[in-house]
Structures are given as C-alpha cells and as structure tokens.
Amino acid sequence: MTDTTLDMSLKGTMTKPKERSEFAHTIDGTVGKPFLDGKDTKFHCRGVNVFYNGTKQAIFDTSVDIGKNEVIAMIGPSGCGKSTFLRCLNRMNDTIDGCLVTGTINLDGEDIHAKAQDPVLLRARVGMVFQKPNPFPKSIYDNVAYGPRLHGLAANRAELDEIVESSLRKAGLFNEVKDRLQAPGTGLSGGQQQRLCIARTIAVSPEVILMDEPTSALDPIATATIEELIDELRQSFTICIVTHSMQQAARISQRTAYFHLGYLVEVNDTKTVFTNPQHQLTENYITGRFG
Amino acid sequence: MPMNTNQHTSHQYNAELEAARNKLMTMAGLVEAQVSNAIKALLERDSALGEKVAFSDYEINTLEVAIDEQCAEIIARRQPAASDLRLLITIIKVITDLERIGDEAEKVGRYAVEMSESATSGELHGSLRHLGEHVKAMLRDTLDALARMDIKQAMQVVDNDHQVDAEFDSISRQLFTRMLEDPRNIKDSLNVTWCARSLERIGDHCKNICEYVIYLVKGKDVRHTNLEKVRSEILGNN
Numbered sequence: 001m002t003d004t005t006l007d008m009s010l011k012g013t014m015t016k017p018k019e020r021s022e023f024a025h026t027i028d029g030t031v032g033k034p035f036l037d038g039k040d041t042k043f044h045c046r047g048v049n050v051f052y053n054g055t056k057q058a059i060f061d062t063s064v065d066i067g068k069n070e071v072i073a074m075i076g077p078s079g080c081g082k083s084t085f086l087r088c089l090n091r092m093n094d095t096i097d098g099c100l101v102t103g104t105i106n107l108d109g110e111d112i113h114a115k116a117q118d119p120v121l122l123r124a125r126v127g128m129v130f131q132k133p134n135p136f137p138k139s140i141y142d143n144v145a146y147g148p149r150l151h152g153l154a155a156n157r158a159e160l161d162e163i164v165e166s167s168l169r170k171a172g173l174f175n176e177v178k179d180r181l182q183a184p185g186t187g188l189s190g191g192q193q194q195r196l197c198i199a200r201t202i203a204v205s206p207e208v209i210l211m212d213e214p215t216s217a218l219d220p221i222a223t224a225t226i227e228e229l230i231d232e233l234r235q236s237f238t239i240c241i242v243t244h245s246m247q248q249a250a251r252i253s254q255r256t257a258y259f260h261l262g263y264l265v266e267v268n269d270t271k272t273v274f275t276n277p278q279h280q281l282t283e284n285y286i287t288g289r290f291g
Numbered sequence: 292m293p294m295n296t297n298q299h300t301s302h303q304y305n306a307e308l309e310a311a312r313n314k315l316m317t318m319a320g321l322v323e324a325q326v327s328n329a330i331k332a333l334l335e336r337d338s339a340l341g342e343k344v345a346f347s348d349y350e351i352n353t354l355e356v357a358i359d360e361q362c363a364e365i366i367a368r369r370q371p372a373a374s375d376l377r378l379l380i381t382i383i384k385v386i387t388d389l390e391r392i393g394d395e396a397e398k399v400g401r402y403a404v405e406m407s408e409s410a411t412s413g414e415l416h417g418s419l420r421h422l423g424e425h426v427k428a429m430l431r432d433t434l435d436a437l438a439r440m441d442i443k444q445a446m447q448v449v450d451n452d453h454q455v456d457a458e459f460d461s462i463s464r465q466l467f468t469r470m471l472e473d474p475r476n477i478k479d480s481l482n483v484t485w486c487a488r489s490l491e492r493i494g495d496h497c498k499n500i501c502e503y504v505i506y507l508v509k510g511k512d513v514r515h516t517n518l519e520k521v522r523s524e525i526l527g528n529n
Binding site (some may be wrong): 246248250251256274275277282283284286287288290 | 299300301304368371372374375376377510511525528
C-alpha cells in the first residue's frame with residue numbers, strides 16, 4: 001500500500017505546521033542523509049506530524065528512512081519529540097487521548113495506519129522496551145511466554161519452552177536465571193529485569209525493536225551488557241533507540257538522528273554526526289553548547 | 292559553520308579548551324622566534340645567537356609534553372565531540388609538527404655556529420637568505436592561519452610549498468657545481484646543504500599544519516589529496 005491509502009483530508013490540512021517553533025528559521029528541512037534511496041529500508045516515513053489535543057504540535061514534517069539491521073539512535077534535548085516519534089513507529093501514540101499522527105509511515109512498504117492494519121499485530125512486529133524495566137508480576141518464564149501465548153506462536157509446551165529459552169539466551173540472561181525460571185521477574189536486579197523485558201520483546205520474533213532510554217535506570221556495568229546485547233541483536237533486528245547519553249549513541253548506533261523542538265534537524269552516519277555535524281544546532285547539542 | 296571555541300554550557304570546559312589553545316599559541320610563538328633567530332644567526336654569522344638557539348629547544352619540548360598531557364586530560368574528562376574533538380586532534384597533531392620545526396631550527400643554529408668561521412660565497416649566501424626569508428614568511432602565514440582558523444590562508448600556504456621545494460632544488464644544483472669545481476669546497480657546501488634541507492623541511496611542516504587547520508574548520512582531511520579538488524571543495528562553498 002502506498003501514500004494513496006492515506007486519509008487525504010487530513011494530509012491536506014495538517015501537514016502545514018500550525019505553530020512554527022522559534023528555531024524554525026534555522027531549520028530548513030533535514031540535513032545529512034535521512035534517506036536510504038530504497039536499499040534495505042525497513043521504515044519509510046514521510047511528512048510525519050504529531051499533534052496533541054489538536055493544537056499543540058509535537059513533531060513537524062519529519063521524513064526519514066530507517067534501514068534493515070541498523071541501530072539508529074535518536075538524540076536531542078528533553079521535549080524535542082524523539083520519544084514521540086519513536087512511539088509513532090508502532091502506533092503507541094494511538095493509546096494517548098487527543099494524539100493525532102499524520103503523514104506516511106510504511107513498514108516494509110505497508111502503511112501502518114491502513115485500516116486493515118491491526119495495531120496488536122503491528123506491535124508484535126515492532127516491539128518496544130521502556131526506560132524503566134517493567135516486568136509483569138509473574139514468573140520469569142511467564143513474562144517471556146506471555147507474548148507467544150497471546151499470539152499463539154507455540155503449538156505445545158515443548159515449543160513454548162524452546163521459545164522462552166532461546167529468547168532468554170538472545171537477551172544474555174538464560175545462564176543467570178535457568179535455575180529459577182518460576183521465580184518472580186520482579187525479583188531480578190535492574191539490569192536483569194531490563195534484559196528480561198528485552199527477552200519478552202524478542203520472544204514474539206519482532207522485526208524492529210524500539211528502545212526508549214533502555215539503560216538510563218541502570219549502572220554502567222548493566223548498561224555495557226545491554227549495549228553489547230544491542231550490537232548482537234542488530235544481526236536479526238532493526239533497532240531504534242532513544243537515548244539521553246550521547247556517548248551511548250556514539251558507541252552503539254550506525255546512524256544518528258538529531259531532533260530539536262519537534263524538528264528532525266539532521267540524520268547522518270554516527271561517525272559524521274560526532275566528528276563533523278552539518279547543522280549548527282546538532283553541533284551545539286553534541287558539544288554541550290547552548291546559548 | 293562558524294567555529295566558536297566558547298559558549299559551552301560548562302564554563303569550566305570553555306576555560307580548559309581555551310587554555311589548551313593558548314598554550315598552543317605560546318608554543319607557536321616560541322617556535323617562530325627560534326626559526327627567526329636561527330636564520331638570523333646563519334646569515335649574519337652570529338655564533339652566540341646560533342648557540343642560544345641550539346640550547347633553547349628544550350622550552351619547546353617541555354611545552355609539547357605539557358600540551359599533550361592537557362589534551363589527554365580534556366579527552367578523558369569531557370569526551371569532546373565535533374568541533375571540540377577536531378580542535379583537540381588538531382592541537383595534538385600541530386604540536387608534533389611545531390616541535391619538529393623547533394628541531395630543525397636547533398640544527399640550523401648549530402650549523403650557524405660551525406659556519407660562522409668560514410666565508411661562504413656571496414651567491415650561495417644570497418640563495419640561503421632568499422630561502423630563509425621565504426620559509427619565515429611561510430611560517431608566519433601558517434601561524435596566522437592557525438590563530439585565526441583562516442582556511443583561505445591555510446590553502447595558500449599548502450599551495451606555495453612547492454616554491455620552497457623548488458628553491459631548495461636550485462640551491463642543491465649550485466652546490467653540486469661548487470663541489471665539482473673544487474673538492475676543498477665540499478665540507479662547507481655540505482653544511483650549506485644541511486641548512487637548506489632544514490629550512491625546506493620547515494616548509495613541509497608548515498604545509499602539514501595548514502592541512503590540520505583545514506581539517507579543524509571544515510572537518511575534511513585533505514592530506515595526500517589532489518590540490519585542485521581540495522581547492523574547489525574547500526573554497527568553493529566557503
């Protein structure tokens with residue numbers, strides 16, 4: 001499905017931003033390399049706007065491609081819209097009253113806003129990991145088995161066992177918990193809980209994993225473990241990560257996107273963003289200048 | 292994108308970067324004085340000045356070590372990015388070339404002491420003077436470009452380096468002729484060759500520094516690339 005399936009009445013009226021931010025004059029489209037020219041594109045986003053309560057615009061006309069098997073980091077100051085944009089990618093914003101998303105977001109060429117698209121299935125394809133580890137108040141096993149049961153991915157107990165084990169292994173947690181799979185997930189340490197949440201996410205074999213500051217509540221060792229894991233997961237998944245730590249973005253991502261007051265200012269190879277950013281606002285942010 | 296070395300949210304960070312830059316410029320000033328004195332000692336057969344140059348090199352070396360340490364500390368503490376990172380990389384690289392320029396000046400100073408006794412021919416003396424003035428001007432332009440982050444001037448220095456190389460070749464030819472004419476000239480001529488060689492090397496180091504300046508401002512590494520292409524890329528969109 002293509003752009004034509006979009007609700008045209010919305011597209012016509014809403015893509016013009018209602019209120020321009022004070023920095024708008026310095027932001028003239030996204031600089032750098034936001035587009036992948038069709039090669040191995042997972043997400044294809046064009047002219048995405050997000051409004052809260054019909055008046056407050058959180059994201060302005062954002063267009064970007066997200067590639068297969070890449071880690072793309074989204075950085076920017078608080079309130080710049082990076083989390084809002086991330087939540088667009090699996091329609092998590094649908095759950096917020098008064099939130100309106102316009103524009104095109106295609107996953108593997110399919111419009112995620114199409115009427116036929118079931119958001120529950122979409123979220124199985126595009127999983128999410130949050131800032132604070134949020135295991136269900138269930139056993140470790142049941143936390144991971146929850147998604148596969150919901151989606152009927154296992155025909156019998158043996159298959160379910162296998163999914164749980166391989167997910168925990170991929171998340172680098174299996175060896176630490178294999179003797180206490182029936183213990184409550186909430187009894188694990190913070191870093192282990194976060195890896196449990198990642199295991200729960202990958203148990204339903206998603207294609208994309210969205211991570212919203214997954215390590216900001218963790219100590220440096222647990223953070224390093226998760227970062228190592230992200231690099232391994234990249235072999236099988238596309239990963240979009242929102243982070244407040246620029247060093248983390250520099251360490252783990254292949255591409256970096258910089259948001260500023262609702263605008264996508266720059267997207268480029270991470271190396272370029274951190275050595276030679278093209279936009280003054282990106283430069284100011286990553287070098288710690290504001291004024 | 293204009294370069295600004297201040298305006299960090301952290302004033303302490305500003306101060307640290309500024310301090311490193313100031314030390315770099317102090318070192319540059321010392322090196323310039325050493326080169327200028329070395330050339331003066333050589334041309335005016337001033338053995339006292341030549342000796343002073345030969346013994347002052349340690350100041351430059353000490354500064355090089357101190358700046359290196361300062362940069363390492365900033366990298367460890369601040370994890371600089373973008374222009375700040377390029378500034379530190381540039382400083383670390385520039386001081387290596389400055390230190391080597393200092394070494395060449397020291398050599399010229401030592402030869403000046405040795406050659407103050409003998410009389411070189413007027414023609415050779417004139418050639419050395421010309422080369423010396425040229426290299427001095429080149430170093431001055433280089434340090435100006437560095438202080439002002441002026442890529443136009445930096446580009447010009449990179450462009451002009453081949454003139455110094457040509458002058459060195461011409462002096463070499465004169466010396467061959469002189470040595471062939473009379474073997475008694477060989478010792479003297481070799482000394483002149485070493486001096487000219489040192490001056491020519493200073494020109495090469497100036498060129499390197501200017502390439503780092505271009506990297507600092509533009510984020511493009513222009514070493515070992517085609518000059519014409521660099522010019523259109525660097526100055527074209529300036």
